[in-house]
Amino acid sequence: MFRITTRADWDGLVSAALLSVVEDCDRIRFIEPGPFQDGKGEVTPDDIVANLPYRQGCALWFDHHSSNKLEAVDFRGAWWIAPSAARVIYEYYGQDEALAGWDELIEITDRIDSAALTMEEIKNPRGLILVSMTVEGKRLQDEPYWLHLIRLLIKNDTAALLADPKVQNRCEEFRYINEEFGQALNIYSDMVGNVLVTDFREVFHGEQGNRFLAFALFPNCNVWVKAFDHPNDPARVQISVGHSIFNRTCNVNVGELMARYGGGGHKGAGTCRPLKTEADRILSEILGVLKE
Numbered sequence: 159m160f161r162i163t164t165r166a167d168w169d170g171l172v173s174a175a176l177l178s179v180v181e182d183c184d185r186i187r188f189i190e191p192g193p194f195q196d197g198k199g200e201v202t203p204d205d206i207v208a209n210l211p212y213r214q215g216c217a218l219w220f221d222h223h224s225s226n227k228l229e230a231v232d233f234r235g236a237w238w239i240a241p242s243a244a245r246v247i248y249e250y251y252g253q254d255e256a257l258a259g260w261d262e263l264i265e266i267t268d269r270i271d272s273a274a275l276t277m278e279e280i281k282n283p284r285g286l287i288l289v290s291m292t293v294e295g296k297r298l299q300d301e302p303y304w305l306h307l308i309r310l311l312i313k314n315d316t317a318a319l320l321a322d323p324k325v326q327n328r329c330e331e332f333r334y335i336n337e338e339f340g341q342a343l344n345i346y347s348d349m350v351g352n353v354l355v356t357d358f359r360e361v362f363h364g365e366q367g368n369r370f371l372a373f374a375l376f377p378n379c380n381v382w383v384k385a386f387d388h389p390n391d392p393a394r395v396q397i398s399v400g401h402s403i404f405n406r407t408c409n410v411n412v413g414e415l416m417a418r419y420g421g422g423g424h425k426g427a428g429t430c431r432p433l434k435t436e437a438d439r440i441l442s443e444i445l446g447v448l449k450e
């Protein structure tokens with residue numbers, strides 16, 4: 159019997175559901191990609207790894223992130239650049255009759271995982287898009303909820319999944335959080351030319367809503383800079399920068415920009431964590447680079 163190791167985002171849950179249908183699996187384990195890459199969690203020949211970086215010794219590996227490409231390593235499973243890991247798994251097992259009728263779920267998962275959503279879908283999420291936003295991989299106390307969702311996904315019955323009372327509760331809760339988050343964004347944000355700047359420093363703004371909401375609320379920005387108190391280090395501020403998913407005209411490589419301040423990321427998004435005493439200067443330097 160295999161154990162599935164995945165990341166607890168929507169793509170990871172759908173991947174686990176697919177693998178549960180086509181392979182003999184009796185356990186599911188959730189790990190975030192950073193710690194997993196750093197060696198957290200033992201990997202044995204019983205492990206199927208999905209939507210995470212490769213780790214030596216696993217039975218099968220499925221992923222779609224370009225940054226996880228392997229050079230000259232023999233592995234079983236599949237990796238290619240795709241909108242979701244679920245898509246890679248679905249096509250790998252394409253001949254399996256147990257997956258007949260899964261097209262719709264895979265298509266919506268592609269759109270969710272590659273942020274190919276409309277502004278309306280982000281501002282007023284419904285259906286599976288709304289459910290996907292209730293999955294936040296860092297809240298470990300949510301593990302029973304993730305397993306519950308996987309059990310529902312395995313049935314491949316969207317209407318039943320949407321009607322499930324636990325799912326409906328989570329959706330209600332998310333709607334409320336997202337509403338509050340939108341109000342906080344409006345209060346603490348300013349447009350500086352093409353740049354949206356949100357300053358949440360020394361402000362409690364409730365729980366995080368959808369990570370793309372700012373781009374739907376401020377369609378004129380092409381890049382978003384957000385500053386907030388570092389969650390674990392009182393001496394530091396966290397600055398995160400991301401290209402808009404709607405207005406894709408920002409050409410600044412964010413990962414390189416963040417690296418100047420000891421941070422990192424990729425072309426479209428990144429973070430740095432300067433000391434509080436340095437944060438104002440660094441924020442204005444970042445703005446200087448991002449402003450057109």
Ligand SMILES: [Mn+2]
Pocket residue numbers: 169170209222241242243271
């Ligand atoms: Mn993914």
